[in-house]
Structure formats: structure tokens, C-alpha cells
Amino acid sequence: MAEEKKQPRIGVFVCHCGTNIAGTIDVEAVKEYAATLPNVIVADDYQYMCSTPGQAKIIDAIKDHDLTGIVVAACTPRLHEPTFRTATKEGGLNPFRFEMANIRDQNSWVHMHDPEGATAKAKDAIRIAAAKASLLEDLYPKSVPVEHAAMVVGAGVGGIQAALDLANAGIKTYLVEKNPTVGGRMSQLDKTFPTLDCSQCILTPKMVDVGRHPNIELHTYTEVEEVDGYIGNFDITLRKKARGVMSQDEAAAKGIVGGGCNGCGDCAAACPVIKPNPFEFGMAPRKAIYIYHPQVVPLVYTIDFDACVKCGLCVEACGEKKAIDLEMTDTFETVKVGTVILSTGYDMFEIEKKREWGYKQFDNVITSLEFERLICASGPTGGHLIRPSDGETPMKVAFVLCAGSRDNTGVGKPYCSRFCCMYSLKHAHQLMEKIPGCQPYIFYMDIRSFGKMYEEFYYRIQNEGAKFIRGRVANVLEDAETKNLHVYAEDTLLGRPVDLEVDMVVLAAAIQPTENIDPVRKMFGVSCSQDGWMLEAHPKLNPCGTTTAGVFLAGVCQGPKDIPDTVAQAEGAASAASIPIHTGKVELEPYFAQCLEEKCAGCGMCISQCPYSALSLVEKDGRQVMHVTEAKCKGCGTCGGFCPGGAIYMQHFTTPQIVAQIDAFLLGGEE
């Protein structure tokens, strides 16, 4: 910290950013003003500071003028701070001698109609930055070792793909899934658009792979309980929910030879309790001891202890395998990983909230996911689509698109759910294919067929004879006698009201983040957008990362997307998550709090203030002093602001630096 103090020599560089800045701000005037500021030795401007010649200006100026600090007035540190730090370093200065003034995003862009005000504001911003740059010190990043393991939370198609990629890259991967089986939403689907591949057929090989992979440790029926640590060294506690049934590995560990569940199903045959199967949305029965469907991975039964009457018939049926333990309780296990991928997926919006469409009021109004199960060969009806009210085959079916999506009433969701158009087209195709003479009517606002071969699929469905009506459905009413439904809408192309009598209505309901995901999200320190989707580090340039180092996102938890996009993002996240692991160490930005031990009274007040649990009290020279775990410290400054003795030194945000910035602003440049 303490170093030889020489008079600061600052260089200021003002960027035009094409017309982004220069179109609003008088760059020439700003540059001339900067040259008059205290300690500023050189002031320059350039078309694009981030370009190679722009950076050369910085490097040359450092050498020519023996500068001690650099200020670039340009866009935002989120975009180009690394660029200019590198240039500063190449010029022979410590990279942390660089300070940025944001005169684009927070100035010329928002004040484009007030050039004078924007110019004055730019001068203020540069004055403040130069004041700080005069006091900047050399800092040195620390690096921490990275655990050679990763965790993937959520085992839908995204989580499965990410886990396989990590495992194939030689990284030990923990795949955590709250449900009894991997597969997620994709295993509930019948076909996938636009190729009409069977969803299960293309997913099950991957499910089998994660079940077998030597580098993957699968934790199904498990939830994340607690997260501690930081990039490279996360300690994650898992709650293994009481399943009531032991796998063969668990039985072997207990010394039961040839024991554990082999998926024979004798237990379920013996079980007397019948409950609706949530995997089939309650349209099929299951026992209190169950598997979702025949292709589950791992093939281990699960007991629903809320329904189980503990009669013991299943234990009897299981016999020598001794797989069932009716007294099983939740167990906890802590694992250490270097990086984490969240792929927690989505749930359907409670479409009954949109009362005008009559879901849960009228028998023959169903959701698209229910339609998937009804049309699926392995579904509750063996693939024969029937009306719930009377079991008849529907001959006229209306599809309500944007059911709860693109909805600004405050009841639904404002965003587009992105795959409903396409799966509804697929549903229309399946109807016409399976039921000769069946007529689908698609009520749409816009058809968004944005993907590869999607538009062609749209044409195909049109040519097959589906009817398209442009207008969101106003309401659905039931004919009490026949249980048929009247769909009311405005055909906005004809400008006429529509009253259509159909046998069945399918609602393409909006999707929303998985229920109760917020606690998990917060444990990993990931923020969310207004709609609850997890927030990526940058929507375009860092779509898999988050603002928490070492935590990555894949799939719909980050925002609505279809299977190809989910898998692509999962592969991206796996690649990003493997980088620190393969590097073996991560560099941490040196904005740590430092304890000035001679001033520290050991009161411990800072410890309760720290949001990152980075502080602790340690014994030193016979007294208690505060100690910072630098890898955990994010440099937020909460402790430094709070310390009653002024014993905490915030690197890169020291009190003198901040005071100098405030003075520079308030005194308008007067010394």
C-alpha cells in the first residue's frame, strides 16, 4: 500500500464513439477543459478509443509523459474497462491506475436532446474521474485454486446436456434434480417441432447416459439446501429427500447383498393407495409408491409419504431385495465444486387466473401440456385424443395462442413465451394426422416462427388445412347441454366478430419461472429480471454467465426458449463453467477490504454487516482483530462505511479517493 508518492501526472482521453458521443457532446470543448484540470498533463480525443490506434494513444502517452494515471471518458466500464486496463498495463503502468468516466450510456444517450447540459455533465464526470485517478494506487489481483468439480442444478434437457459436456471434459459433475427422475419438461412432450421427432426417443439416450456416466454423480429427489463459498470453492449442502426406497448402490453400501430397487414394480402392484399422477396432470392414476413413467432414470421407485398409509404391503412385496424403508428421513450431504450451472427450467402460468377462457370451469378446456399427454402414445389414453367431458373424439378444436403471454392486463405475463406458436402448429398437425376430418382453428395474435425450418413448418400446417384466425380470444363459454364450447373473438383481418362452436379448446398457456425457485436463486446470488427469469451477465455478450463469478445459466430459467436454444445455451454454459476448472485457478479483482490492524478494536460490528460472510475475527498479537477472506470479499464497502474506528481500508475505493471525487464535483474544479 505505502509507496513512494510522486506528484500525480494524469492523461485524459475523450472518445467520440462515432456520433454516439460526439453527436451530442462537444468533444473538443470537453478535451480543452480536461487539459486545464489539476494534475492533468495531457488531454486528447479520438474517434474510437477502443480501437488499436486509440489504445496506442494511451500507451504512447504513458511513455512520453511519464503518466501516473489514465482517464478515458467513453462508454461504460462494463464494456471496455478490461480493454483500457490492458492498454494501461502495456504502457507500463499498473492496470488499476486506470479510471473511466461514463459519458455515453449515462450521458450522451440519455441527454441526446440537451447537448449543452450533456457537455457540462461530461466535464463534471471527467473532473471527478481525474480527481480519483490522481490518488489511485497499484493493486495486484490474487488468485485462488479451483476445485476440479462442477454442479448442475436441474436435470431437464438443458441440465442433462450441460452435465454430459462437463463430464465428457473430464470434470466430476454433480447433477441435482428435485424430482425422482431426470428428463424435465421434455419427457412430458409427445413430438418436437418442426421435425416431429418423438421427444422421448431423442431424450432417453441422454437420460441413460447421465445415469451411467462415470464422471456424473446423479442426485435425484434432492434439493439445494445451502450454498457457501465462492468461485472455485463452493460448498453446497444437498437435502436428499426421503425417498423411502433404496437404490442398488445404497443397499450395497448397507451390506444388503443383491438388494435395492431393481424397478420390478411389485411394490406398486401391492400398494392399495391410488392418487392422481402429477406427471400426467392428474389424468391418470398412480399408487403411493410410484415411478413417473417407464423410462425413468434412475429406475428407482419413490414413496409419496403424504399419501402412504404405511401398511407395509410394499415391503412384503419387495421381499429379499429389502429396498423399501418406510421410516427413511431426509439426509444431508455437502459437496465441494468449482463452478455451478443453474438450469431450473419453468412451470406453466396458472391459466385459470384468466377466467375468461374457462380453464378449470369447463371440462373441455385444456392446456397445451395436457394436450401433449393426451396425444402421446405413452399417455393416459394411449394416444387417443378424447374430450374430458364425455370421452368422444373432438372434430373441431380451437387453439388459443398467447394465453397469458403478451398480456398487459396485469393478470398474465408481458413477455412472449416463445415456443407456444410452434407447438400449437404441431398440435394442429397431429390432430389432422390422427383424426381424419378433424379441423383445428388457431386463434393467434402473430405467428412467431423464427427458427431454422420453422417458417417452412408453418406453411406446411397451412397447406394441411388448419384454419388461422388473427385475434386473441375474448372469452370462451360452455353450452351446458352438449358441453361444446363457444369461442368468441374478433377476426382482426376481416374486422368481424367470431363466434365459433368447437368440441374442445386448447390454451397455449404462458410459462413462468419454476415455483419456489427464488430461494435457490438467491442462495447462488443470482439476480432476476422483472419477470423473475434469472439474469444473465450480458444479454448478448455473456448470455450464460451471471453477476456471481462461477455461476452460469442454461435453458428456460434464464428466459423462454425452445429445445434447440436450451441445448445450445447448455453447451455454452458447460464450456464457460469448465474454463476456471481447467485453468485451475481464478484471478480475483483486488477490490478487497483491508483491516488496519493497529486501528482495529476487534468489536466485530463489521462482521454482521458483511453480505458475503467474508469477515471474521482472528487472534493476532494477543488481541482480536478482523480478518478478510479476500476470495469472498466483493469490495462492496459496507464494512468500511460502518467501521466505527475507521479501521477498514477499501482498496480502489479509499476514503481519500471518494472524498476527492465529491470535492471535485462540489467545488466545480476550484482547489
Next chain:
Amino acid sequence: MHEYAFFLGCIAPNRYPGCEAAAIRTSRNVGIELLPLKGASCCPAPGAFGAVDLRVWYAMAARNICLAEEMNRDIALICNGCYKSIYEVNERLKEDDELRDEANEVLAEIDMEFKGSIDVYHLAELYYDPKICGVEKIRESVVRPLDNTKIAVHYGCHLLKPLKERRFDDSENPMWIEELVEAVGAEAVQYRNKMQCCGAGGGVRGFDLAHSLDITNEKLININEAGADALTEVCPFCQLQFDRGQIEIQEKFGIEWGIPVLHYNELLGLAQGMSPQELALDLHAIDCKPFLDKIL
């Protein structure tokens, strides 16, 4: 006593004076005093004025609000059309500086200024609000319960929509006016497509009467199917459409419904013991006698 500036509107005093009388007399019995808003003009009608020139709509509505601001009282009113104009203009001018300046420029010519110092309420929502009155208080004020009657409720579009500009959280299947109806002793019946428009608003009645009556007829079919003895609403314009509309439907389509249509104020008046004469029920186009026979 909660005091409000009472914005009358046009249709109630001109065509259904019983509505006005009932509002003033019934509210007194549940702790609400409606003070006359002297000098008030038309609200102005959102469909008619808003469709021609929004600035006129803003300025005229703002003038009515200014009158209540000078009284230092919140506004209470009894018509959904007035509610749309006065409530929405009040909210928009409070939020939008440019709009407010524009309206105030016009108001300055008559030495008035919109300050945004008051709120606007529909009398029905005040009746339902437990902090002001509440269903319990309504029930306690009843001296002649409307037992053995089945009443269908029509909310009216402008009261609840657009949802995001309203305080009501459900515009698709609200039940609170039903609670108010049950409070006066009647049975509130549910009918198909309850939230459909009466057929009048938004200029439809003025523009295309046949179409407008077709919508009204659709509603009457559903209300009749539910076995209602009467229809109640909280909007004199809906009342006009249902009441006189039945006569027009008879003339145009030859269908005779004979369903009495009473504003909720009139129902409450009956339940609080006001006579049909005091409520001017003889001015209704559809004879209320079959309904009155059940309760008197």
C-alpha cells in the same frame, strides 16, 4: 360521516331521478354524506367527447374535478361513464406533467387550476369498502329485506376496464356487487357471459343501434335463462340500454322480455324502506310491478 362531492352526471337526474334521490338518501343511512357539486357540467361522456377530441375531454373533466378540489372533498359518483372520465382524467393528469399543463392552460381562461389534490370513487366501491362503509353496514341499514328475489348483476365495462388503470383486481369474474346485492337480502344469480357489454357504451348505441340492441338482447337471453326477477347495475347508461332497450328490442325484433332494471341505489332504497314513488320507479320503461309484488 364521510363527506364527498357528489358528481351527478346527466342520465341519472334527467331520466332516472330515482337514482339520484336514492343515492343521496341511502348513503346517509350508512355514514356517507353526498354534498352537491355546484356548477358541474357533463363529465364529459368518454365515448362521445373522447372520440372527437381528447383535449376537450381532459379539460372538461378537469374542470369538474377542480370544483371538488375547491370544496376540498373527494368525488363520489354513480355512473360508470362518469367514472371513466373523471377517475381516469384525474389519474392521468396527476401522472402526466405535459397533459396537466395543457389542461391547466385551458382552465386558466376561467381562473381555475387542476392541482391533483383529490381522489375519485364510484359510490358502489365506497359501499363495498369496509373502511368507509362495508357490506356489514349495508346489511344493518336494511329495514325491508328483498327476500325471495333473484337478481342478476351487470357490472358495466367502464367500471372495471382497462384493468391496469383501475383499482379492482378482477375484471373477468368480480363478485363484490353480488355481495352488496346479498346484503339487501336478495339472491344474486350468476348467468352466462356476465361480463359482456350492455351494448350501449363506446358510442355503439349512437353509431349502430341494431348492433347495440343485438348485444343487449344476448345479455337478456342469458339473464332470463338464469331465472332473474330483475337486473341491477351501477350505471344509469347501462340502465337506459337495458330498460328502454327492451322496448326497442320489442319494436325491432318482436321479442318481449319484461325484466325490470334497477340501479343498485334504487334496490338499496327499496330495502331501506323508500317507496316506489319516492324512487320514481314509474318512470322506468319496463314495469317494475312484478318485482315489487314480490317484496312489498
